[in-house]
Amino acid sequence: MNEMRVMENRNAKTTREIKRQVLFQFIFLSLFCRVLSQPIHYSILEETEKGSLVGNLAKDLGLDAKELSKRKLGISSEKQYFTLNEQNGNLYVNDRIDREEICGKSPSCVLKLEAVVHSPLNVFHIQVLIKDINDNAPHFQKENIELKVSESSLPGALFVLGNAEDKDIGVNSLQNYHLSPTPYFKLEVKESKDGGKYAELVLQKQLDREKEHALHLVFTALDGGDPIRSGIANIHVTVTDINDNPPVFDQETYKVSLKEDTPRGTSIAQVKASDNDEGSNAEITYTFSSKQKFNLDPHDGTITLTESIDFEERQSYMGIIQATDGGGLVTHCKLEIEVLDLNDNPPEVVLTSVSSPIPEDSMPGTVIALLKVHDKDSGENGDVTCQLRDIVPFQILSSSDNYFKLLTDSYLDREKIPEYNITIIATDKGIPSLSAYKTISLQISDINDNPPAFEKSCYTAYVPENNPSGSSIFTVKASDPDEDRNAQITYSILKSNIEDLPLSSYLSINSETGTIYAQRSFDYEQFREFQIQVQAQDGGSPSLNSSTTMRVCILDMNDNTPQILYPSQGTESSSLFEMVPRSAESGYLVMKVVAVDDDSGHNAWLSFHLLQATEPIGSHTGEIKTARALLEREAVKQRLVIMVKDNGQSPLSATVTLNLVFAENFQEALPEMDTQPSDSDYQSDLQFYLVLALTLVSFLFLVTVTLTITMKLRQSRNPTFLQCFIPDAKTANIFPPNYEDGTLPYSYQVCLSSESRRNELTFLQPTVQIAENILCNVNSDISLMLNGENNLDGKTENMEKPV
Template sequence: AQRSNCESTLSEKSDRTMKRQVLLFVSFLSLGPVFGQVSYSIPEEMTRGSLVGSIAQDLGLEIKRLISGKAKIYSRNSDQYIELNRERGVLLIKERIDREALCTEKALCALDFQILLENPMEFYTVTVQITDINDNAPTFEKNEMHFKISESAATGAKFDLERAVDLDVGINDLQKYELKATENFGLKLHSNPDGHKNVEMVLLKPLDREKQEQISLVLTAVDGGEPQMSGTMQILITVLDANDNAPVFTQKTYKATVTENSPKGTVVATVTASDADQGSNSKITYSITNTLGNVKKMFEVNTENGQVSLVGTIDFEKTKRFQINIGASDEGGLTDSCKLIVDVLDVNDNKPEINIMSKSTVISEDANLNTVVTMINVEDLDSGDSGIVKCFINENAPFIIKSSTNNFYTLVTDSDLDRERSSEYNITVTCSDEGVPSLSSSVTLTLQISDVNDNVPVFERNSYEAYIVENNTPGLSVFTIKATDADWNQNARVSYILEDSPVNGVPVSSYVSVSADSGVIHAVRSFDYEQIKDFHFRVKAQDGGSPPLSSNVTVKIMIQDQNDNPPQVLYPVQTGGSLVAEMVPRSADVGYLVTKVVAVDVDSGQNAWLSYKLQKATDRALFEVGLQNGEIRTIRQVTDKDAVKQRLTVIVEDNGQPSRSATVVVNVAVADSFPEVLSEFTELTHDKEYNDNLTFYLVLALAVVSFLFITCLVVIISVKIYTWRQSRILYHSNLPVIPYYPPRYSDTLGTGTLPHVYNYEVCRTTDSRKSDCKFGRAGSQNVLIMDPSSTGTMQRIQSEKSILDEPDSPLEVSYKCGFNFMSQCLFK
């Protein structure tokens, strides 16, 4: 009831009596976050939600900084009593605080915690001191005490009374004792070094058992609070017969030491008291008279011999010293008391405690040096060297740990990070004390390294070569290029781009295309080896980073030949309007070269290797064809029985797979004179009819124009022949010969060309008024050109032969220049 009244009164006065003391200390470190300290003082038992202090104002921070920095309280135990309101920037009471339950024997009671902020990391130390209010009345452990006092007890005899306990401190603590309803006894207080007071009952007036055998007294303990609170204990005294000697301890104060964690039953010390009486009045009984703290839970005394031993577990971190009050009483009720001071010796039995205040789980690989990754608080409850802690991390990691302030460490980057070398680090932080033996504890932090686009795509080769067979299907997959990027995710996603460049005057995109995702090169068109044999282009590999990185590679496509072209016969030329025949004299020997079939194949390699075979012949026993050179030769002596007309069909084949071929018909005239050949072939030509009117008119027009042109040319040459006579040398032939022109020239009669029949030389100059035409002598073979109008032509030739035999005749010159004109011998 008294406590309830006190709490009600204090609740009304808490706002008026609370004194807030703020101490702010801020230090800026060159590396790491910002540190600061602020202190508040509040009374205990404040209601939930009560204001502790305006932390934002006292630290000089803005409300939005608390919100953006995700301000929070870090503490091992204080966060259950104090909470942070970020929106208001204040500290509030979270749970009702009972100073006596929180701090037990401590006169000064305070809560220590840190305010943490992120981005950047900052933390501030906050101390909230809890002041005492008078909410506890003095109490006695027992409701009553019994004494047996001899009537012979001398005046001034002292009797130890149980001390009252008041959990409050300061002025609210126990202040005085009152003993009522007595004339024989008084009270005497003794102050102890610990600040408490022992109370003794002193005999003021001798007792008389015969007058009063039982005495009942009331001991009242009063504190100094407002209002005052008190507790009572009843003292019952039985007056005994005379026992005039009280027990006496050998020392008033005993001292002993005990090592923490000593086993139960360990004897700490032995106290000794003596009594000069004899008999039952000299029998001494020992007891512990402490009523405060946990002394009786930790120690016990042997009632007979005074040995003090352990009954509990000693922990230096909880209590470093014990004061044991021991009493000795005889059978007569006389007592004496002493103090046993036990100092607890510390042993290194506590590992350092590692607490992660704030940490990052992901850090970019381009983070600057000395970037704070984690903040750590380390505490060791031991003392001396056992409480000195040093922390370190595992080797071969690009991080170091630094001590920022007492018991606080920061893990920072020490060198450049490279995700491609290591994408994750398991950092083991180990903290060891300097005790003997040393104790340590560790914690492992997992840190992911986020990717930065710092690697270009790399092709598997410096350049590529691919082959494709001509006549391919458009869209055919030709080749696949591959580039890899050491980065991750989007930064490693490679796209392939065909760089625009010309190939034979057209964009390369009209030849090939590249798949952006797979790097597959497709042919856009069908290739022809005879038009293009190879080409090259460049492909760019670009990643998906921002900004993107790229690299280039050269790709060369080589077209492979197919046997898609048949051989082409260059000689003898097959014409539709005239008939070409090769003359073989009947006197020709074995191996006589009749002619040579000339053919080419625009393919390459073995597809262009040609072989010649005689497919058909009028007389197979007379001729043969060279397999490799196409030369037609006689294989036996020509006889008179051999037909004049010989028709040979020669097939020309290439070496491709499958093979392609072409055929050519060679007409051979076996005769010694031209009239014999002419009569034979004229019959053949008369059987030929031309039903195409268009062809007839074209040939007629050509003949008229040719005749007019030749006539004009003969007249001009006749006029100028006189000036040319000295510079020309005429070659006379006994046979009527039609000259042969090489394959690159054409004759006006449309009869085709033959090799090595007549050698000729044309000499032309652009500024000379003279040109020279020379005819060499006939070769080993003759050429006959047969035309439907050849009979008239041959008659004209024979009539002109006699004129040609005369040197320097005008007709000779005209004849010569007429043929030279056809070989593009130009005259100015």
């Protein structure tokens, strides 16, 4: 008792500790989920060496290093710039990272990736800030700049030199320009609306062509990096003759909007400058500072697209157009080209995680798969929605940041649909919209949710009486729509309505095939029918079962001879006498023979026959009547042999002998009863039959001796094994079913060969005659056993017992 109390205290204590741990984990997970709802931030410098450590992702996610292999931590991104050590959770640089290649001039360059944690499934967002380093020097599109300046140009005249480009950002980008020392020019640095810097050359001192007709200046662009990088362009200034009217553009800035699918060779704009001079000084020539993807006609100012443009590659272009007249005067204008986005990129669907197979008892709302959808377009052209193409018991919901979850929407049934091919359609909101398809193959695993089912709720088997012990009488069959062990069916007999004998003494069942065997020979006169309940049980855990009722009807066979109740049989030394008045007329009822038969139906139909009579008087019914009046010369005593025969196949019969004494009273008949009958005709007939029987027996004996000698001679020439009840001597040993299990449910005979001295088993094939009457008449499937075999007949014949 003390030990039981100690165990109970321990169990109670363990239960309280488990409850505290579950509560603590629940609170911890709630706080953990709130914290991780925000992205995890890292920052590294571009061009960081491969294999450099970014951070410990497992630690920042709050995951225990011991659980990493179990939780299956992984990362997902469009390009594999990073790699994750699954053992310790460290995030390393996996490839060269060029901030300018990835983000261009964007002030902030962030690489986004996702950490996927399994068991349970969850997604965490990671943002890695790529810091710029000064790895790009400023460069000019033209290394040599040609300027023609009229000697009449007054101090303060401006000459736009254009701008240099630097792929870096911030302090590492272009910061200033520098001009080599010259007394004629100074440099003014200006900032455009987009934040870029460009330089203008300002004339400080009027030029004199006669003194100096050309100047060479060094134009330098500087960034703010450490160390500072620079780019150089050479300015060649040619002093021209007086041209007092420079060209004038009709717009200071030309703005053009182009769709990204604009074909090459399309004329996108035309600039126009005018000059009030005449002659060669009014002849204007146009030049373009930038020749990327565009061409400027130097004579008419038409700008043509020479290469395809892509919004996803670059969103705008800017260039300086210079107009120069024949006298060398120049003027400038800006060209700003905006690229318009079109819906020319279909969505991309990436399957991040999928769980297959899933059990058919999964609750609605179970997460099946996780997908990431991306579209390179912008705005509504890049806004993507997902839906399922077919009507399936699943739904797809948006998760976060272009992630979608595939969930179960209702209960599943493997027996109806064991596999789904789920097609997901990702469609953007562009006009016209573009779509992408992703098909997921999902297997449904089986659970034991279907019990075995019999073909019928009730069966009827008909078995002739005197059947061989061990013969099969019926086979039940059940089916189970589950699979594997859940569909493995075992049959058993539960109970019956016979209480006198144990169930195993008269029936057995094969647990695998459902075949039912008779363990004993049935007797129709003992019991005519009984019922058993058969159960089918599958191999699931927990197992399911169902049962059916089988009605076994015993068919009557003609195995009982008629019994004569009246007149009753006397002893061997006694004789039966019946007194008939001598004055009896034709049709006088002498007596009525009463007989019964324990069988039923046709086997119990009795017919009465007069086998032997001293005089031809009698009847073919149970009533014995006089056929005519007795004549004076006829004997006073008559002898009748009466046979009662049934209607079976083969028929059985019984006989009784009756002595009739024709007398008016008992005193007159008494002397006749005391004398034994002697009939010379009867004795002569008996002697004839005895002689005939002796002759037949002698003939059969001679035939048997002859055949035996012949067989012995044949065996001495060609010895073979003896076969019992088998016509073909080559037939191998036949063993009954379940012989390997050690059971012999069928009757067999052991035959011993005189030469081989070995046993061979053959089955007895008893000939069983089926009674014409069937007591059990039901509209169900019938099993009728003939000659030791099962015959299934789907029809039931209604047999009526004759009256």
